[in-house]
Amino acid sequence: MKNMKNRNSIFLIVLMVVVIFSCKPKQTTVVVNTDPLALYNEIEKTAPLNTLPEAEVKAGWQLLSNGKDFTGWHGYNLTGIPDCWVIEDGCFTMTTTGGAESQDIITDRKYKSFALFVEFKVDTAANSGIIYHIAEDTMYQFPYETGAEYQVIDQEFWPGQLEDWQICGANYAMHPPKVRPYKPVGEWNQAFLVVNGNKVTHMLNGEVVVEFEKYSDEWNNLRNSGKWSDFPDYGKYDEGHISLQNHGTKVWYRNVKIKEI
16 A cells, blocks of 8 residues: 555656646747848848848847947047048048058947948949958057958959959958959949858858858968968957958948847
8 A cells, every 4th residue: 555655656746747847838949040141131122221120120130330420339449439430421431531541440349150231332443341350459550450351442443453352342362252243433332241150251232252261271371371471360360340441542331230140
């Protein structure tokens, strides 16, 4: 009889455990899409400028340009915004002339893996870039000393011969674009950059122009044999700020949106 009671007690305990766990709400696993084209298609291209439609908010996008001020940005190695940067017609742009390297602006936050959407327009013979994984430190003068660059340039009216790795959409001084869907001076281009761990994709106006894997044999060979051999900390960081480059020529940036992946 005693054994029967013990068996009944054990049965009731097991039954209670089963009931408790079966009633516990199931956790939902959120799967983040990392396919560059799918991420690009999450952006509503006809939405009002510098806004996040509801669908983009739900998909996890954040706005980095409000068209009114520089919220979320500061000058490289500065606490505020350099005087050479202004808001013009809802765009970030620079007033510096002469073509020399000048003061860049960078995001307040650091980012590791992300998708970035930016619209840009260039003036004649303009040169700029979108630089990422930047280390902010007074030991460096410019963001490009540590970060990789999505090249932004007017390749049609540039006064001189350009290398293929200087063409718009290139991974500057590393990987030339496979195709050249660049829109000329005065027209808006759509830059799209996806950094998924070591896998990086550049898109320009909806087309994939560059794909590479950081730390691959190809990447290491290019990094150590070209321009960056003189910059020991280029590509050193896997997380960092994002920069809009001021190269002393006129470029407009708007609709800057980011999604961490």
